[in-house]
Amino acid sequence: MVAASINKVQRQSGGTAAALEAREITRSLPLGKERIDILHGINFRIERGEFVALIGPSGSGKSTVLGIIAGLDSPTDGRVLVDGVDITAMSEAQLATIRNQKIGMIFQAFNLIPTLTAQENVEVPLYVGKHEGSPADRAREVLELVGLGHRLDHRPNQLSGGEQQRVAIARALATNPAIVIADEPTGNLDAKNSANVLNLIRELRERTGTTFIIATHDPSVAAAAERVIRLYDGRVVGDGTPEEVGISEAAAAEKAAAGMVVSRGS
Numbered sequence: 290m291v292a293a294s295i296n297k298v299q300r301q302s303g304g305t306a307a308a309l310e311a312r313e314i315t316r317s318l319p320l321g322k323e324r325i326d327i328l329h330g331i332n333f334r335i336e337r338g339e340f341v342a343l344i345g346p347s348g349s350g351k352s353t354v355l356g357i358i359a360g361l362d363s364p365t366d367g368r369v370l371v372d373g374v375d376i377t378a379m380s381e382a383q384l385a386t387i388r389n390q391k392i393g394m395i396f397q398a399f400n401l402i403p404t405l406t407a408q409e410n411v412e413v414p415l416y417v418g419k420h421e422g423s424p425a426d427r428a429r430e431v432l433e434l435v436g437l438g439h440r441l442d443h444r445p446n447q448l449s450g451g452e453q454q455r456v457a458i459a460r461a462l463a464t465n466p467a468i469v470i471a472d473e474p475t476g477n478l479d480a481k482n483s484a485n486v487l488n489l490i491r492e493l494r495e496r497t498g499t500t501f502i503i504a505t506h507d508p509s510v511a512a513a514a515e516r517v518i519r520l521y522d523g524r525v526v527g528d529g530t531p532e533e534v535g536i537s538e539a540a541a542a543e544k545a546a547a548g549m550v551v552s553r554g555s
């Protein structure tokens with residue numbers, strides 16, 4: 290039903306819907322007797338296949354924006370369109386389907402299920418909703434894609450932090466989502482593992498054409514993105530290439546040198 294409505298909207302818009310569109314998103318929360326405004330009218334349009342970094346100081350609203358565009362939280366006002374479909378108007382059941390079919394999430398703390406093996410963790414989203422083929426085969430395939438074909442039966446506590454994040458990336462990609470949304474995916478990793486995860490994301494994005502939207506404090510992640518959206522105090526204050534938004538190449542290079550070489554790519 291959701292797929293049918295997506296096709297309908299794409300036909301109506303000539304099939305050129307953005308992967309993701311945020312229109313005038315606001316978010317306010319009650320604080321005692323008052324309300325505080327966290328987001329003040331966020332606008333952006335992200336095309337298919339773009340690699341976008343969302344940056345800004347702590348408290349500027351990055352995680353709030355990601356939660357809203359992933360359909361985990363509702364805006365106070367404004368609209369979010371995924372593939373041209375307004376998700377802000379959806380029921381919880383419809384949203385769950387959209388999240389499962391279209392969106393992969395990666396978190397700072399990996400959020401793997403500790404009692405399941407790497408392979409079983411990646412299979413979980415494939416047992417929810419309809420997906421082609423066997424979950425076990427697909428899980429093995431994506432784990433191989435992230436370089437963990439030899440760790441299928443390891444539980445999270447038998448994996449390094451970098452390996453756990455690669456399992457989480459495999460899980461996010463398992464359903465072949467249009468968009469992967471990551472909240473500080475390198476925040477819990479050392480420089481070397483951060484660089485590995487960043488290289489993996491860039492490689493996966495080139496190979497799969499998946500749209501990546503990544504909130505980060507890590508200048509090497511922001512410098513590797515093709516587009517950077519900068520938030521300040523719940524507003525978009527910059528949107529352009531890393532150079533245009535003032536990402537320091539020097540800081541990124543310093544960070545990369547501490548781990549392994551991260552080339553800027555073409």
Ligand SMILES: Nc1ncnc2c1ncn2[C@@H]1O[C@H](COP(=O)(O)OP(=O)(O)OP(=O)(O)O)[C@@H](O)[C@H]1O
Binds near residue numbers: 345349353
């Ligand atoms: N449930 C909540 N209740 C009250 N205030 C909240 C709530 N969630 C977030 N905030 C406030 O909203 C603002 C934005 O928070 P958000 O987590 O989106 O920031 P962030 O940019 O992700 O920060 P960080 O870089 O530290 O992760 C902050 O000032 C935060 O204190």
Ligand SMILES: [Mg+2]
Binds near residue numbers: 351352353472
């Ligand atoms: Mg955050």
